[in-house]
Amino acid sequence: MREIDPDADAQERTGMGSARWKDEYSCDCLRLDHEHQDMLISLATVCCCIDGTMNIKQQIESLQNTLEIKPTTELKAVKSIVDAVQKEREQLRDSMGNLSGNVSSMKGSGNNDQGSGNDGKIHIDVTLAFDETKLRWLGKIIERMLGILVRQTCGTFADEEQMMDKYRIPRHHSNIHFSQHLVLIRKLYTTILHIAQSAENFKYPIPSTFSQTFIQ
Incomplete structure (x- = not known):
């Protein structure tokens, strides 16, 4: 989180212009929008x-x-992690006889098509076939x-709260956000504790139900 710069934030804003704040405050600061996007990407990777x-x-x-625009260390780590996990699963699928075949009748339906452009590809969860060594590796991953998700979430929330304080956002509105x-x-910490307990074995x-808990 960098030092708050009101002039820079005002220039980046998409709707408020130089007003910098208003009674019915809306987050149209591009910096925060990017932070929110990074959080959601990390959340999707965890799930x-x-x-x-x-x-x-x-x-x-x-x-x-x-x-390509902002090659930060954490985002590089997220990309490396998701690539490694997907590669491990794909290799296991291939060794099990390509269980993730294409079924044309599934196009445009089912949860497995979310975010895939409706390509009809069924993603079989081969994690159950992982041996203890791979499960230990996946648990560490x-x-x-x-850890990345927690740092991003807490950092973004702290940034928002500091911004509201510095820009004198009405207290009744900022308290709702807080x-x-x-x-x-x-909710995040509670779910993480349950995952940590499960990861001990x-x-x-x-x-997999923990992923649904995160996105609900």
């Missing part, structure tokens, strides 16, 4: 690592585009991704 049926092709494309941040942080994959 993909946990749930092998989740297709995040659209998010990966967005990540690649972001890296998920822990690393969760309360929402607390609820989201509590490397004989079984982390339940």
Whole structure:
């Protein structure tokens, strides 16, 4: 999080111009929009690592585009992680007889087409076929991704709260945001603790239901 610069933020804003704040405050600061996008990409990556049926092709494309503009260390780490996990799963699918075949009747339907451009490809979760060594590796990968997600989330929320304070956003409005941040942080930490408990047993994959908990 860089030092807040009101003039720079005002120039980047898409709707408020030089007003910098108004009673009914809306977040149209490009810097925060980019931070939110990074958070959502990391969240999608965490969910993909946990749930092998989740297709995040659209998010990966967005990540690649972001890296071309802003190649940060954390985003590079996210790209490296998602590439490694997908490569491991694809290799296992191939060795099991290409279980992720194309079924034309599935085009445009089902959760497996989300973000995939409706290409009809079924993503079979082969994580259940991982041996203990691979499950241990995947558990460490998920822990690393969760660390990135926590840093991004807390950093972005802190940036928003500091911005509201510096720009003298009406207290009744900023308090609503602060309360929402607390609820989201509590949900994030609670889910992470459950995942950590599940990850202690490397004989079984982390339940894919945690990915649904994150995105609900």
